[in-house]
Amino acid sequence: MKILIIEDCKAERQFVVKCISEIDSPEEINIDECSNLTTGLTQVSQKDYDLIILDLTLPETDGIETISTMLTCLNNLNKHTPIIVLTGSENFEIGKQAFKLGVKDYLVKGDTEKKELQRAVIFATYSNYLPQRKIAKV
Numbered sequence: 001m002k003i004l005i006i007e008d009c010k011a012e013r014q015f016v017v018k019c020i021s022e023i024d025s026p027e028e029i030n031i032d033e034c035s036n037l038t039t040g041l042t043q044v045s046q047k048d049y050d051l052i053i054l055d056l057t058l059p060e061t062d063g064i065e066t067i068s069t070m071l072t073c074l075n076n077l078n079k080h081t082p083i084i085v086l087t088g089s090e091n092f093e094i095g096k097q098a099f100k101l102g103v104k105d106y107l108v109k110g111d112t113e114k115k116e117l118q119r120a121v122i123f124a125t126y127s128n129y130l131p132q133r134k135i136a137k138v
Contacts, residue, residue: 001025001125002047005033006040006070007055007086012109016053016086019117037061041073049081050125056087056094063089064097071101082124086112 003020007013020029020106032047037058044052046069056066066086074081082104089095095106104124107117 001027001029001048001050003029003031003051003053003121004040004043004047004049005031005053006037006082007033007053008035008058009055010035012055012086016117019114020121022114023121025116035059037066037069038101041070042074044070044079044081045077048079051083051121052083053086053121054083054090056085056098063094064101067098067101067103084124086117 001043005013005016007016013035017022017031017033023029032043032049034043035058037060040052040054043049052070052072054066056063058066061069067083070083082102084105084107085095085098085103086107086109088109090108090111098106107120
């Protein structure tokens with residue numbers, strides 16, 4: 001599994017990496033990190049990720065614009081990578097807008113514990129591990 005973390009705070013990135021590295025996964029987890037959206041967009045255009053963990057407040061963008069910019073990039077590349085938002089914003093309205101745009105989870109820094117983040121990662125990538133359904137001919 002390949003995960004991209006886009007977070008400008010080094011301590012937060014380290015927390016996320018530690019949590020994810022402790023997930024019991026059926027496959028190896030590879031994590032790429034970057035501290036701004038511009039670099040994140042470049043990485044997304046060059047690699048296929050199974051999950052993106054995205055901070056809403058980055059040096060060059062803020063709020064819903066951050067999600068919209070990433071989704072536009074993914075759509076232009078015809079990629080459907082799930083996104084988990086991990087942000088310092090407790091704004092309920094922004095959270096609702098994020099879900100309307102299609103994010104898989106909206107987690108607030110400082111309120112999110114290791115198990116909650118791990119759960120969000122597992123559920124966001126769960127379909128990667130589902131067997132393909134075989135249709136029986138009648």
